Each structure stands twice: as C-alpha cells, then as structure tokens.
Amino acid sequence: MSGPYTAAEGALVPVTRGAVPPRASLGSDAAQVDLSGEWAFRLSGGPDTAPDWSDPGTGWDRISVPGHWQLQGWGAPAYTNVRYPFPIDVPRPPADNPTGDYRRTLDLPSAPPGRWYLRLEGADSAAVVAVNGTPVGEHTGSRLPVEFDVTDQLRTGQNLIAIRVPQWSTGSYVEDQDQWWLSGLFREVSLRHRPSGGIEDVELVGDYDAGTGAGSLRARVRRSPGGDDRPARLEIPELGVLADIGPDPLTIAAGPVEPWSAETPRLYRARVVSASETVEVRVGFRRVEIRDGLLLLNGSRVQFRGVNRHEFDSRRGRAVSRDVMRADVLAMKRLHLNAVRTSHYPPHPNFLDLCDEYGLLVVDECDLETHGFELIGWEGNPSADPRWLEPLRERVARMVERDKNHPCVVMWSLGNEAGVGANLESMARWLHGRDDRPVHYEGDQTCRSTDVYSRMYAAPAEVELIGQRREPALADPDEDARRRAMPFVLCEYAHAMGNGPGGLARYDELFERYERCQGGFVWEWIDHGLEVQGTTGFRYGGDFGEVVHDGSFVIDGLCFPDRTPSPGLVELAAVNAPLRIEVSDGAARIRSRYLWRDTADTGFGWRLLADGTEVAAGSLAVPVLPPGGEAVVGLGEVEQFLPEAARDAELVVQVRAVTHSDRPWAAAGHVLGLGERIVRSGRSVQLAGGTARIEPRSIRLGTAEFGPDGTLTGLAGLRIQHAGFDAWRAPTENDLAVGWGEPEAVATAWRAAGLDRLVLRTEGVRAEVDALVVEASARAAGTSAGFRLVHRWWAEPDGGVGLQLEIAGFGPLPPSLPRLGFSFAVPCADPLRAGIDWYGRGPGESYPDSATAAHWGRWQHRVTDWQTPYVVPQENGLRRAVRRAEIAWPGAQLEIRGLPDVDLTVRPWSIRALDAARHTDDLVAEDRLWIHLDAGQNGLGTATCGPGVEPGFRYCPDRATVSVLLHGGAR
Incomplete structure (x- = not known):
C-alpha cells in the first residue's frame, strides 16, 4: 500500500486522505471503544520490505499503546535540536526507514444505526490504516488527531484493525522540534459511534463584557447525517440558557456571568442535545483582545508568567498520562505560573481540559517546525514551497477545530522556527478569518501576519529598549510603525539548562515596569532525560549510539526528568x-x-x-x-x-x-x-589570638596543626586534607556555552587562564604576637596571571581557630572569575549521611543572579540532600550568607562561623570529580567531605541559549576576603 512515506518526487500526500473533517474533542454519550492496551507489533526495515501487515505469520510481538517502540525494546531514541537525523531530500524520507505494523482484533456485536469512526489521537510520524484488509486512509501530522470512517469496513463479530507507522515520513520535514525522535502510536486509539442525526461538531466560545458583566456565546453545531430534522438544543442550566442552534453561527446572550481567567477559572457546564446524542462542553466566558497596543483579558493587561511545555515522560516519552498532566498543571499553579506555550505542537486534549479547569493561559502552537533548513540557507523550506501549502493549512485547521472551545486558549501560534514564506502567511489569513484570537509566530519579525511582537532570548537591555518602543527600526516605515504599536512577548527566554537560569528577577522587573512587555515563557518545563534499565542516571543525546545528535541540549528544563522542581523553578516561583x-x-x-x-x-x-x-x-x-x-x-x-x-x-x-x-x-x-528584613544584627565576634609554635616539621597554633609550608593539616584531632585557596568551580553548562554577543564561553577563558590548574606556592611563614601569617601565591603554567594570598590564622580560647584570607589578583585575569575561596577535606566514612545544620539563606542553593527564593532561617540537611542532582553534573549546592554551620558525622564534627558570613558548599566528592562526570551515576562518594568556603562566585546567566551573566552579577573583584572561625574535633 502506498502511504505518506512513499511520496513520489514532486508530489506530497494530502494529510487527510480518507479522513473525516476535523472537529472538536467532545464528551459524548455515544458508544465508544477504547483500543488502548496491548497490540500485536512487528518492526521491519522499511515500508518497501515490510511483509503483508495482515499476515498472521511469524515476527509478531506485543507492544503497549499508547507508547513508542524505541522505549519498548525496538530501535533506539535519537535527539537532535536543529539538525535532521536524515538527509534533506524533500519530499522523500530516508531509505533507512524502520516501519512498525500494529494490529489488533475487535469483537463488535450488531451495531446501532449510524457511522463508526476510528480515531488516532497521535501517531508518529504517520499512519496508514486498514480494517479487515481494506485500506481506509492515511495521515501525517504526528501531534494532531485524525478520524477515519470505517463503517463500511466493519462487520458483526471479529474485526482486524491494522495500522502501519513509519519512523520517517514527508511530515518529518515539518516536525523538527528539538526533542527526542520517537515513533509509534503514542496517544490513544479509539472507535467512536456516530449516531444518525448526532452531534458531529460543536462550536461554543464564550465572550465577556467587563463593563457590564454580561456573557454571550458564539454557537453553532454540525450534525451527523440522518435522524430527524429537529434542531439541536443548547442548555446551560446554571444560566437558564435554552436555545436552538444549527450550522449557522449564532450569538446567544447569557446574562450576568462570572468570567473565566487564569486566577478565577469559572466554567459552566453546557449540553448540546439531539434526539440521538448529547454532548457536554465546559464554557468559560472571557474576552481576549488587543486594544491600544496591549493584550487584554477581560479588560485587564495580561502578564504571561509562563513556561514552554513539551510533552515528556522519562519512561514513556510523549505518551504522557492524564495523571501526570494533572500533576504538572497543579505544580505550575502552586509555583505561580499562569501560562503555557505548547511547544511546538498542540498538546493532548486532556491537557487543555486541565488548563480550563485549574486556570492556565495557553498559546496553542501548530505542529510545525523546519529548523533544520536553516543549516542549508532555508533552501526548499516547506514554509515557502507551494507544494506544502495545503498540508500546512490543514495542520493549522485541525488544531483550531479541535481546540476552538477551550477558554484557556488565548492565542494561536503558527508554529516555531519554520522560517518565513507564503504558506505561513496563508495559514495566518485563514486563522484570522476563522477565529478572533490573536495570532503569534516568532519567526515573522516584520509582524506582517501576526498580532504580537515576539522574540526569543532577548537580553534584558534589548527588552528594555522594546519596552520603551526604541527597538531598531524595520526597513519599511509602515511595518515598523505597526510593530512598534504591538504588545511584546518573549515566547522563549531564560533557557533553563543545568544550573540556572540566572537573571529571572531582572526580566520580571522589566515586565512590571513597561506595560508593552507582557511577560514571557521560560524555556522549558522539564528535562528530557530518559530512564534506562540498569542505570541510575538519566540519559540524553549521544547515549544511544546516535551518529547525529545534540548531546545534553535536551536537558534544559525547570523540572528534573522525575518532575522534581529544580532550584531554577523554585527561584521562578519566588520571582512570580x-x-x-x-x-x-x-x-x-x-x-x-x-x-x-x-x-x-x-x-x-x-x-x-x-x-x-x-x-x-x-x-x-x-x-x-x-x-x-x-x-x-x-x-x-x-x-x-x-x-x-x-x-x-x-x-x-x-x-x-x-x-x-x-x-x-x-x-x-x-x-x-x-x-523579610534584618532588624537587629547579632553580637559581633571578639577575635582572640595566640602565638604560633613553629617547629622544623610542623606548626601549632592552639588546637590547629599546620605543615611547615603553613598548610592547615589538623584541628583538635580532626585531620584536614587538601587545604588551600581555590578559584575553580565545575563549569555549569551556561559557563561552557558562548553567550549571545560574547566572544567566547567564560569556562574557555577560565581554563585559558589556568584557573582549573592553579599551583600554590608558599612565599613566607611567620609567627606574630597574636597570629600565624602565611603568604602564598597561586599561578598556573603558561600564564603570567595569578593571585597573591595572605592567610592570617589565630587561635580562639574555646579551642577554635580563625582564618582571614586576603586574596588579590594580578596579571591578565579573565573578566569574570568562577569563584574565590578556601577549600579543604575531612575524613568521613559515609559522607552522604553526614548532617548539616546551618543559619543563613536557604533552604536551597542560590547564586548572585538567582537568589530571590533564598531567605533567612535555620536549616537542616544531610549531605546527600545538599547536592542538586543535575542530569549533567556541574557546580551546585552553594548556600550564601551562611552565619553559622555545624557539620556532624559519626565520630567527629566541625563548626563554621562566618565573620560575618561566608558562602558554603559541602560535597562528598571533589570539584575535579564533579567536573569530570557526565552523568550523575559517574559520581561516587569518597571517604571524605569536601568543604568550600567562598568569598563569592560568578552568576549563572543563560548562555546555553541566550545572554550570559549580566554585568552586575559577574564576579570580578580586585580583592576578596574569606573570614571564618573553625571549631572541630572528635566527639
């Protein structure tokens, strides 16, 4: 059988061949058979070599639907961001095209009058369907539903349903969406009865007049053939609405209503009744409009506190259950998010139901991205290729017709990173004629076809210019004037890859200051790390033997793959x-x-x-x-x-x-x-002193012991290891990336300066009346830059020891430094179980440009909980402004007091081990605790995709000081 994966040169297969017209997702009392569960499955090398799919012979196994075959034992996942993992040879898919055949039997008793539709909610990358050996249709558009009328193919008794799904199809060229390439029937399959004279489709869209408090409905219905001629009846009992509706649009007054919004998601239950079927629709009354250059909801300015959301589950890929969707929506609400952009395709309809119910504004995005064409100069881009006009228009129509009744949908998006072209303009014209909600598309920087000005990853300085309407002008004065009058939205910002994003509070400040800047959507909700049996860490691009991949760029979410909120998400919640x-x-x-x-x-x-x-x-x-x-x-x-x-x-x-x-x-x-506010400072510590006793092989100062070079080696019987100045941190993924507009990654500059390989040299050791003074330097081979260090140690009457470390840089150091501090290790048989009790800012980690969520308190953690398990190991766990900390483990303890405070990190492994690890299961706890006392660290920024650290948060002091008291020993 031919299919969308065997398109002839110069032709494209229509996306709706054999399918019924698209319609809304409706709750109906008509019969329905859920075909999810186990199906027979067979994977072949390609459509041309696949055996007859109705052949019951050998090679069949069992597979779960919904699901992806790569996550159930067939083939392997692959991740790319921009690049296609196959040759660009439009419209042909690659010759190597694994093809999955699905089949299952269905016992059907004698059927009631009417029609039967076979519905596929999602099939990646395409599907060809046959019932009882007879082809009924084919479809592309992986994240869009399709229905086939299979009435004439069904029979009473046993029926065989067969679905062929190729890994690649012509549609794959427009689904290059920065996620795992995963194949199969990943959403539900069902058989739905369509009674004669039933409710085929309903449009019920609520409007709200904020001035009068009155609601109204735009209503129409499309009926199934047959049945009686009586009109369908609309009923909203709570409002006393009772009206006949038909195929022509009708405006119905609803009287005083409570409006729907993200903060007050009021829904009314409506029924549309015919003699043979009743469907239910939840109606929300709200008005979305652009007036005087602002996007308004119910007359009030919208501020998107949003997030981009791919559909992802660490075990099931895009086969996300309703329970997981609900958990995500509830988490978003608790964490003060009010909006979601469905990047980069329409979500499962269950997700929109939940957004209606709990209150999230949605930018509903079409299943369209052709980013890989950018790498070949956009030559042959489907957005500008006339052969793709109807397939792309059908994609946007199927999205709108499915989702038109959802009050949560406040904006339509044509797609993402698909270049520009006449096809996108045609899609926008169709959309503007079909629905009155605003149209978004970031790729149209002239805004010829859109209603909002949208950008990705603009730096705060750019956002400020846009807020002031002083952004660089377009070449066409009329287009420039039109765009300058538009509301502005960051459809993607604050790329949440690894430890970050930094700078969230700065963006929020701009959204508050400039009314034109109406918020944005952080990239993105969740890390796409996959669980692999036999491993404890999550896997990313390149871990499955892919020849072409984009590594850990898929690990860029606010939640870890197990949906635990990251510190970045906790920070975003505090900012929002x-x-x-x-x-x-x-x-x-x-x-x-x-x-x-x-x-x-x-x-x-x-x-x-x-x-x-x-x-x-x-x-x-x-x-x-x-x-x-x-x-x-x-x-x-x-x-x-x-x-x-x-x-x-x-x-x-x-x-x-x-x-x-x-x-x-x-x-x-x-x-x-x-x-919060400090209303009274604590008592300042009175510094004591004592004379150091210098001997040929050691130095003693109170309970502290030092080597002959002045290196701390013991404290009250507690052995101290590897003590000394350190300027290195395990680079974050933002450190390793080149920020937009920057000449190089900061980690590249840091390594070039030798900050990862500093060698300490003692320049002098002397005993003063009340202190031990150790002068030293830190340099790296091949560089002339470094640091001059003056350690001033003193003894405390209670057995402790004090340190004041003065740090001064010299030579051509980089414009920012990772950190400056003093580090050491102490023996500990089980470091993960050691406990930390501290007073300072917490409870989680914080950094200079990510500190809104940290507040004063007394906190307790085990060392294992102090670590942040970023999927790609990197700098983590910093607690800033620590006044006092007590670390205890069997047989020993250590107390640290900042003078007045110190930035603290405690780890069960060294910075070098953290730097070398690529997955969390590469990290193995050592037999010691590593303790880092810092004067400061560099900010985080968002250089993985966007600006680096803002100037005010770059750590580049001429001088720095670490001042602490240390008490320790056996217990």
Whole structure:
C-alpha cells in the first residue's frame, strides 16, 4: 500500500486522505471503544520490505499503546535540536526507514444505526490504516488527531484493525522540534459511534463584557447525517440558557456571568442535545483582545508568567498520562505560573481540559517546525514551497477545530522556527478569518501576519529598549510603525539548562515596569532525560549510539526528568509570587500582582526569627486588595518582642502571605509571597589570638596543626586534607556555552587562564604576637596571571581557630572569575549521611543572579540532600550568607562561623570529580567531605541559549576576603 512515506518526487500526500473533517474533542454519550492496551507489533526495515501487515505469520510481538517502540525494546531514541537525523531530500524520507505494523482484533456485536469512526489521537510520524484488509486512509501530522470512517469496513463479530507507522515520513520535514525522535502510536486509539442525526461538531466560545458583566456565546453545531430534522438544543442550566442552534453561527446572550481567567477559572457546564446524542462542553466566558497596543483579558493587561511545555515522560516519552498532566498543571499553579506555550505542537486534549479547569493561559502552537533548513540557507523550506501549502493549512485547521472551545486558549501560534514564506502567511489569513484570537509566530519579525511582537532570548537591555518602543527600526516605515504599536512577548527566554537560569528577577522587573512587555515563557518545563534499565542516571543525546545528535541540549528544563522542581523553578516561583512584600522599619508594604482576582481569600502573618529560629509570630490585618492594589500595614506588634528576644542573636522579621483556605491546586497555608528584613544584627565576634609554635616539621597554633609550608593539616584531632585557596568551580553548562554577543564561553577563558590548574606556592611563614601569617601565591603554567594570598590564622580560647584570607589578583585575569575561596577535606566514612545544620539563606542553593527564593532561617540537611542532582553534573549546592554551620558525622564534627558570613558548599566528592562526570551515576562518594568556603562566585546567566551573566552579577573583584572561625574535633 502506498502511504505518506512513499511520496513520489514532486508530489506530497494530502494529510487527510480518507479522513473525516476535523472537529472538536467532545464528551459524548455515544458508544465508544477504547483500543488502548496491548497490540500485536512487528518492526521491519522499511515500508518497501515490510511483509503483508495482515499476515498472521511469524515476527509478531506485543507492544503497549499508547507508547513508542524505541522505549519498548525496538530501535533506539535519537535527539537532535536543529539538525535532521536524515538527509534533506524533500519530499522523500530516508531509505533507512524502520516501519512498525500494529494490529489488533475487535469483537463488535450488531451495531446501532449510524457511522463508526476510528480515531488516532497521535501517531508518529504517520499512519496508514486498514480494517479487515481494506485500506481506509492515511495521515501525517504526528501531534494532531485524525478520524477515519470505517463503517463500511466493519462487520458483526471479529474485526482486524491494522495500522502501519513509519519512523520517517514527508511530515518529518515539518516536525523538527528539538526533542527526542520517537515513533509509534503514542496517544490513544479509539472507535467512536456516530449516531444518525448526532452531534458531529460543536462550536461554543464564550465572550465577556467587563463593563457590564454580561456573557454571550458564539454557537453553532454540525450534525451527523440522518435522524430527524429537529434542531439541536443548547442548555446551560446554571444560566437558564435554552436555545436552538444549527450550522449557522449564532450569538446567544447569557446574562450576568462570572468570567473565566487564569486566577478565577469559572466554567459552566453546557449540553448540546439531539434526539440521538448529547454532548457536554465546559464554557468559560472571557474576552481576549488587543486594544491600544496591549493584550487584554477581560479588560485587564495580561502578564504571561509562563513556561514552554513539551510533552515528556522519562519512561514513556510523549505518551504522557492524564495523571501526570494533572500533576504538572497543579505544580505550575502552586509555583505561580499562569501560562503555557505548547511547544511546538498542540498538546493532548486532556491537557487543555486541565488548563480550563485549574486556570492556565495557553498559546496553542501548530505542529510545525523546519529548523533544520536553516543549516542549508532555508533552501526548499516547506514554509515557502507551494507544494506544502495545503498540508500546512490543514495542520493549522485541525488544531483550531479541535481546540476552538477551550477558554484557556488565548492565542494561536503558527508554529516555531519554520522560517518565513507564503504558506505561513496563508495559514495566518485563514486563522484570522476563522477565529478572533490573536495570532503569534516568532519567526515573522516584520509582524506582517501576526498580532504580537515576539522574540526569543532577548537580553534584558534589548527588552528594555522594546519596552520603551526604541527597538531598531524595520526597513519599511509602515511595518515598523505597526510593530512598534504591538504588545511584546518573549515566547522563549531564560533557557533553563543545568544550573540556572540566572537573571529571572531582572526580566520580571522589566515586565512590571513597561506595560508593552507582557511577560514571557521560560524555556522549558522539564528535562528530557530518559530512564534506562540498569542505570541510575538519566540519559540524553549521544547515549544511544546516535551518529547525529545534540548531546545534553535536551536537558534544559525547570523540572528534573522525575518532575522534581529544580532550584531554577523554585527561584521562578519566588520571582512570580502574586504578592510582593517589602519590610521596612515598623511597616510592611504589600502589593498585589494578581491580574484578575482580589486578596479576599489570603491570610497575612509575621514571624520574628532569632538566628533563624522562630521566637514570636502573629497575624496581620491587611485590607482586601483589588488586582494591582497595595497597602502599607504597621508592624507595631512585632516591635514589642524585640527587647525580649535573645540579646546576642540576629533578629529577622518575615511577613508572609498565604492561602487562607484550600484551593483546587494547593492546601490552605500555601505561600503566596514573602518579605523579610534584618532588624537587629547579632553580637559581633571578639577575635582572640595566640602565638604560633613553629617547629622544623610542623606548626601549632592552639588546637590547629599546620605543615611547615603553613598548610592547615589538623584541628583538635580532626585531620584536614587538601587545604588551600581555590578559584575553580565545575563549569555549569551556561559557563561552557558562548553567550549571545560574547566572544567566547567564560569556562574557555577560565581554563585559558589556568584557573582549573592553579599551583600554590608558599612565599613566607611567620609567627606574630597574636597570629600565624602565611603568604602564598597561586599561578598556573603558561600564564603570567595569578593571585597573591595572605592567610592570617589565630587561635580562639574555646579551642577554635580563625582564618582571614586576603586574596588579590594580578596579571591578565579573565573578566569574570568562577569563584574565590578556601577549600579543604575531612575524613568521613559515609559522607552522604553526614548532617548539616546551618543559619543563613536557604533552604536551597542560590547564586548572585538567582537568589530571590533564598531567605533567612535555620536549616537542616544531610549531605546527600545538599547536592542538586543535575542530569549533567556541574557546580551546585552553594548556600550564601551562611552565619553559622555545624557539620556532624559519626565520630567527629566541625563548626563554621562566618565573620560575618561566608558562602558554603559541602560535597562528598571533589570539584575535579564533579567536573569530570557526565552523568550523575559517574559520581561516587569518597571517604571524605569536601568543604568550600567562598568569598563569592560568578552568576549563572543563560548562555546555553541566550545572554550570559549580566554585568552586575559577574564576579570580578580586585580583592576578596574569606573570614571564618573553625571549631572541630572528635566527639
């Protein structure tokens, strides 16, 4: 049988050959048979060599549907970002084209009158369908549903359904979407009865007038053939709506309604009834419009606090269950996200149902990307090739017809990174004529066909210019004026690859300052790391023997592959918090960042912390704030506790906003905003002293021991190893990438300067009246740059030892430095189980440009929990502004006090081991703890795809100081 994978030269197979017209995904009382589960499966080398798919002979095995065959024992996954993993030879797929045949039997009793549709929710990369040996149709458009009328092929009793799925098809040229190439029936398959005179399709789109509070509906229905002639009936009992609807569009007044928004996702249950079928649709009343250069929802300015979302499961690929989708949506809501861009294809319809229900704004993106053509100068790009016009227009039509009723969909997107061309313009014209929601496409920088100005990965300085409407002009003055009047959205920003993204707070500041800048969508929701049996780490591009791959670029999410939030996601949640709280002397300023709801269901309270431990708490009376409102409330009740609090302790006042009652996505008490302020500093440490005893082979200072070169070797019986200055960190993936506009990666400059191979040299050791002074230098072979180091050690009366390390760089050092600090190791048989109790900013890691989520407190972790398990090992785990930390393990302990604070990292392996590892299971705990005391570190940035570290967060001091007290020993 011919198919979309055997297209002749110069021709393209229509994407809907044999299929019925696209329609909305509807809940119906008509009969339906779920065909998910086990199917017979056979993989062949290609469509030309595949045996007859209805042949019950040898070679058949069992496979789960939905699913991908590469994740069930056939073939292997492959990952590319831009490059196609096959020759670009449009429209022909590669000759090496593994082809999967699926088949299953179905017992069908005598059928009621009407038709039967076989529905495929998703087949990658294409599908050819036969029933009882008779071909019924074929389809491309992997992430789009298709239905075939199989009534004439079905028979009473046993039926054989056969589906042939090639790994590659003509459609693969327009599905180059920066994800794993995975094949098969990855969404559900079902058989659906279409009763005579039934409800074939329904359009029910709600509108809302914010001025009057009234709602209305755009309604029409398409009926199945046959049945009686009575019109279909629309019923919304809660609103008293009862109306006859037919094939012509009709506007129906709904009276006063509660509007739908991301913060108040009010839905009304509607029924459309015919004599033979009833379907249900959940209706949300909202108005999406662009007015006076702003994108508005229900009359209020939209600010997207969004994320890009691929469909991904670490075990099942794009075969994502409804339970996992629900967990994602609930997590997004708890983490203060309000929007999703469905990159780069329409999601499973279940996901849109959940966004309707819980409240997420959706940019629904067409199943279209041709990024690989950029590498050949866009020659033959389908977006500009007339042969592709109808297939691409059908793709956008199938998306819109399926998803038109979802109130969560506030914008349509033509696709992603598909260049430009007449076909995209035609798609946009069709869309504008079909629906009134705005059209998005980032690739159209002239905005001829779109309604919003969209960019990817623009640096904050560029965003600021755009916010001021001072961006570089287009060549055409009319086009420039039109674009300059448009709302601006970052469809992708803050690339979340590895440790990062840095700079989220800066973007948020710009979104708040400039009304034209209406937010954006962080790239992306989840790391695409795959689980592989027999390994404990997740796998990425190149781990499956691919010849062409893009490595770990698929590991670029805010969640780890097991859906654990990364520190970057925790930071984003803090930046996006809907209530902004600033604590000053005796008062708190509370500002609502809600766009559509007030704070009536919000509780406010204060806490007084003494060295991180709560010593008093109370509630705050705050007036109900409207969207965008603010209030200043006094903290007089707090002040009465200040004299009674621990006299030597540092005092911090925290003010929190929390959910007052349970919400569908979070329990009561969920934090909606936090502000804090130090109101009294702790007692400063009185530095002591003592004379060092210098001997030929060792030096003693109180309980501390040093080698003859002044290197610390022991403390109160605790052996100290590898002590000394260090300037290296295991590069983050952002460190290893060249930021946009930068000459080279910062890690390249760091290695060129020898910061990863510094050699310490003692220049002098001397005993002063109250200290041991060790002068040293740190240099690397082949460079003239380095650091001058002055260690001043002193003894404490309680048995501790103090260190003040003065660091000064010299020579041509790089414009930023990874870190400057003092490191050492202590023996520990089981370092992962060692415990850490500290007072400082936490509880998670933080870096100079990623610190909004870190707040004052006293925290406890085991060393294993202190580590952040980035799929690709790299710098992690930094806790900043640590005042005091106690590390304990069987037989010994160590106390660290910052003077006044120090940045701290504790690891069960060395920086060098972390630097060398490529997967988490490459890291093996050593028999020691590595402790790093830093004066500072470089920021994170987003150089993997976007700007590097902003100038204000680049670590490049002329001088730095580490000041600490150390107490340790056996216990």
